Amino acid sequence: MDLNLFFSQLLNGLSSGAIYASLALAIVLIFRTTGILNFAQGEMALFSTYVTWWLADQGLSIGVAIAISVAVSFVGGAVIERVVIRPFEKASPLVIVIATLGLFLALNSLTQVIFGTDAKQLGSAFPDTVWDVWGLRVEAQTIGILVVLGLECVALWALFQRTRIGLGLRAVADNPEASRLLGIRVGTMLMFGWGLSAALGSLAGAMVVPTTQALTASSLQSVLVFAFAAAALGGFDSPLGAVVGGLIVGVTQALTIQYIEPLNDIELVVPFAIILVVLLVRPSGLFGSTQVERV
Amino acid sequence: MRGRALGIGTRVGVVVLTVGVLVWLPQYYGATDTALFAKAIYISIAALGLNILTGYNGQVSIGHGAFFGFGAYATAILMNDQGWDFLATLPVVAVASFVIGAAVGFPALRVKGLYLALITLGLAALFPDLVTKYVHGTGGTTLVQPPQPTSPSWAWGFAPNDDQWRYYLALAIGIVMFVLAWNLVRGRFGRALLAVRDHDAAASTIGIDLARVKVGSFAISALYAGIAGSVGVMVTGLANAGRVETFQLSINFLVAVVIGGTATVLGPVVGAWTFVFLEKATQNLFPDQALVSPAIFGVALILLLLLLPDGIVGGARRVGRFARRQRHARGSPPTRDVPSPIREDHP
Numbered sequence: 001m002d003l004n005l006f007f008s009q010l011l012n013g014l015s016s017g018a019i020y021a022s023l024a025l026a027i028v029l030i031f032r033t034t035g036i037l038n039f040a041q042g043e044m045a046l047f048s049t050y051v052t053w054w055l056a057d058q059g060l061s062i063g064v065a066i067a068i069s070v071a072v073s074f075v076g077g078a079v080i081e082r083v084v085i086r087p088f089e090k091a092s093p094l095v096i097v098i099a100t101l102g103l104f105l106a107l108n109s110l111t112q113v114i115f116g117t118d119a120k121q122l123g124s125a126f127p128d129t130v131w132d133v134w135g136l137r138v139e140a141q142t143i144g145i146l147v148v149l150g151l152e153c154v155a156l157w158a159l160f161q162r163t164r165i166g167l168g169l170r171a172v173a174d175n176p177e178a179s180r181l182l183g184i185r186v187g188t189m190l191m192f193g194w195g196l197s198a199a200l201g202s203l204a205g206a207m208v209v210p211t212t213q214a215l216t217a218s219s220l221q222s223v224l225v226f227a228f229a230a231a232a233l234g235g236f237d238s239p240l241g242a243v244v245g246g247l248i249v250g251v252t253q254a255l256t257i258q259y260i261e262p263l264n265d266i267e268l269v270v271p272f273a274i275i276l277v278v279l280l281v282r283p284s285g286l287f288g289s290t291q292v293e294r295v
Numbered sequence: 296m297r298g299r300a301l302g303i304g305t306r307v308g309v310v311v312l313t314v315g316v317l318v319w320l321p322q323y324y325g326a327t328d329t330a331l332f333a334k335a336i337y338i339s340i341a342a343l344g345l346n347i348l349t350g351y352n353g354q355v356s357i358g359h360g361a362f363f364g365f366g367a368y369a370t371a372i373l374m375n376d377q378g379w380d381f382l383a384t385l386p387v388v389a390v391a392s393f394v395i396g397a398a399v400g401f402p403a404l405r406v407k408g409l410y411l412a413l414i415t416l417g418l419a420a421l422f423p424d425l426v427t428k429y430v431h432g433t434g435g436t437t438l439v440q441p442p443q444p445t446s447p448s449w450a451w452g453f454a455p456n457d458d459q460w461r462y463y464l465a466l467a468i469g470i471v472m473f474v475l476a477w478n479l480v481r482g483r484f485g486r487a488l489l490a491v492r493d494h495d496a497a498a499s500t501i502g503i504d505l506a507r508v509k510v511g512s513f514a515i516s517a518l519y520a521g522i523a524g525s526v527g528v529m530v531t532g533l534a535n536a537g538r539v540e541t542f543q544l545s546i547n548f549l550v551a552v553v554i555g556g557t558a559t560v561l562g563p564v565v566g567a568w569t570f571v572f573l574e575k576a577t578q579n580l581f582p583d584q585a586l587v588s589p590a591i592f593g594v595a596l597i598l599l600l601l602l603l604p605d606g607i608v609g610g611a612r613r614v615g616r617f618a619r620r621q622r623h624a625r626g627s628p629p630t631r632d633v634p635s636p637i638r639e640d641h642p
Contacts, residue, residue, distance in 0.1 A: 037409050037412075084597060087601055088600070088601070088604075091600070091604050092604070094349070094355060094553060094557065095553060095600050095604055097355070097549075098549060098550055098553045098554075098596065098600060099596075099597050099600055101546055101549075101550070101593075101596075102592075102593040102594070102596035102597040102600070103593060103597070104593070105589045105590070105592060105593035105596070106589070106590045106592075106593030106594055106597075107593075108589065109586050109587065109588070109589035109590040109593070110590050112586045113586045113587055113590065117586070218539065221538075221539070221542075222420075222538070225416065225417075225420045228413055228416060229413065229417065231413075232409075232410055232413040232414075236409060236410075264428075265424055265427055265428045266421065266424045266425055266428050268417070268420055268421045268424055269421060271417075272414070272417035272420075272421060275413070275414065275417065276402060276414060276417075279402065279405070279406045279410050279414070280402060280405055280406065283405050283406050283407065283410060284410070285410070
């Protein structure tokens with residue numbers, strides 16, 4: 001077996017896995033605070049990525065463009081929560097799922113109306129340096145994506161465990177009624193959670209586009225499918241699970257493409273087969289919390 | 296059981312009137328509109344099945360576009376390569392979709408709610424890849440275009456055009472599927488579905504076989520989606536399964552169920568027709584701005600859900616109950632159509 005090839009595929013898998021993990025983190029964040037599975041997450045990220053592209057197109061450096069886009073996305077996410085999601089506060093989960101699907105359609109077509117349908121080019125935030133580590137090609141791009149994922153994790157951990165806002169977010173996720181009685185502004189917290197999630201999606205979008213060919217209106221849809229897969233694998237309420245799940249999905253995908261000839265073109269089978277097996281053994285994902293039910 | 300809002304005479308009248316209008320539609324409207332009505336019928340069929348799974352049994356699926364695609368391809372390939380008659384393909388599609396649905400539904404015994412929805416999403420994502428790999432249609436693409444059924448000479452009196460004939464075929468199949476669904480959800484199995492949805496552990500203690508109900512509802516809904524796919528390919532003459540189309544179909548079925556009213560027999564049908572016309576209306580609003588229409592459709596969908604959270608049929612029922620309570624409050628004697636308030640309050 002060619003070890004070099006194996007490790008370079010492993011790196012490829014890790015870098016695409018890190019992107020899935022970023023978006024999966026955004027999904028988990030919303031699920032934990034509001035119990036909603038946000039199908040529009042990918043399209044929110046798509047819109048943010050177009051904003052990044054537009055800013056870069058105006059002559060800003062890519063780093064600055066991403067930073068501004070993250071801030072814009074944070075505000076946008078909060079506004080979406082307040083305007084679109086809040087009115088459904090008491091609706092059944094299925095109705096909310098359909099509402100996020102409506103949002104999905106609306107955002108996707110709005111993006112095309114505002115920014116046009118032609119494919120856009122977006123530069124990478126990372127230098128295109130390539131290092132040679134014992135004969136293995138290591139791209140700065142790959143390392144950069146992994147570093148960003150690591151930073152996101154640390155920042156989220158610090159936010160949730162070490163700040164007052166994080167404490168409020170956790171309280172609202174755990175018990176909104178009791179939190180309200182204790183004087184936590186539940187609405188503000190929910191807006192904050194959606195804003196945060198949109199900002200994470202914006203980062204994921206800015207990282208995924210340079211690795212594929214171009215930015216189009218469907219750029220983030222397959223990423224969303226894999227991010228959902230990652231979140232299901234790890235457990236919808238576990239940020240750690242989202243990261244581990246994302247990396248597992250990315251690596252198995254890359255290795256399947258390389259090594260399992262009969263599964264060419266249908267390599268999607270592998271991540272979903274893994275998810276199926278994991279869920280059959282642990283129905284709430286690898287790291288998800290189990291619900292105890294009483295009759 | 297729920298109290299009857301309308302008397303038996305009124306009900307028969309409504310059914311006759313509805314079927315009458317459905318039969319009359321293609322006589323009055325042209326080919327374009329008839330194709331649209333036929334689309335509403337096959338979306339109705341799929342939504343009827345999905346409602347059994349999602350509405351009555353509480354299992355959300357976002358992968359039924361895959362079963363639809365399976366039915367479409369099975370019919371298209373059997374007609375194209377084996378020269379089968381359209382109607383002859385239906386039993387094969389029904390049995391095969393039922394079996395595949397049961398196999399896919401098997402994890403439902405252990406995996407619940409959103410996790411199950413995600414497995415079905417995998418199905419919708421995977422199906423187009425399978426088609427790309429194994430189907431070799433027109434000019435090496437994945438498109439399969441079977442010969443469409445044409446109007447036979449004995450039907451020329453009422454369906455001189457082929458599109459009318461196809462509409463009537465779709466309508467006949469749709470009515471059969473509707474009656475079957477109606478009987479299914481009103482019987483023993485339907486009550487078992489609801490019991491399992493509301494509390495599966497409690498349902499199993501009163502002797503309901505959870506495995507049979509959960510896997511069974513999956514298999515039945517898959518059968519409906521498969522038949523819908525067959526009817527779809529008969530109407531449009533084209534089997535296709537892009538990744539976007541398959542996902543969108545899955546979503547469309549769910550949308551039809553929810554805007555019509557979950558766990559109501561009529562809901563999915565009303566929802567499917569509303570959906571098809573809403574989509575058409577948003578397309579016609581700005582004919583030169585094709586990109587804007589999904590945005591308007593998305594917004595319209597969200598507004599509709601805000602106004603009618605329990606769907607059109609659910610909303611109509613609420614209005615009906617309210618009106619009857621008002622009549623009682625004013626002290627007018629209850630008519631034959633109105634059941635006693637005690638039955639009303641304990642559905």
